[in-house]
Amino acid sequence: MRGKVEQQLLANYENYYRLAYSYVRNENDAMDIVQESAYKAMKGSSKVKEEEFISTWIYRIVINTAIDFIRRHKKETMPGYEPEPSYEDTYMDFDVMDCINRLEDEDKAIIILRFFEDQKLENIAEITGFNVNTVKTRLYRSLRKLKIYLKEYEPRHEGV
Secondary structure, rough: OOOHHHHHHHHOOHHHHHHHHHHHOHHHOOOHHHHHHHHHHOOOOOHHOOOHHHHHHHHHHHHHHHHHHHHHHHOOOOOOOOOOOOOOOOOHHHHHHHHHOOOOOHHHHHHHHHHHHHOOHHHHHHHHOOHHHHHHHHHHHHHHHHHHHHHHOOOHHOOO
16 A cells, blocks of 8 residues: 555655645645644555545645644644745635634644535545535634635725
8 A cells, every 4th residue: 555655656756745835835834734744644555445535634734734734833833823824826815814823723724625626525625634514614604704714804905
């Protein structure tokens, strides 16, 4: 199974990078997360019993590694200090990403997987460990929250 995991990692490296970047918004940190995730995936490749689950399993590793990274670095940084994000990612609207970052980690993962990684609800359920109905509920609840959050940005753009 190790060879299949390696193939999946190589074929989807950019997707894993974008997912990690959406959490940390820093190129170097996102690359570190993907590297650590790849290491974990290769090390644990014998645990995967069926080839069809490799993709969702790796996505789950990337999400968990990103969340762990954020938790570790929150403890290390000074209160009130936020590192400058890198602005080289071309597909992101920063108002939207600011709003997505306000969501709970699980809801953020669902939004990113659905709309940025174009994952099906069934795959998201496998990745997150929720059932499909929970994914749907959290998705729609998160979209309502995002709509409210985005309204906060509207006055900044009037008259532009």
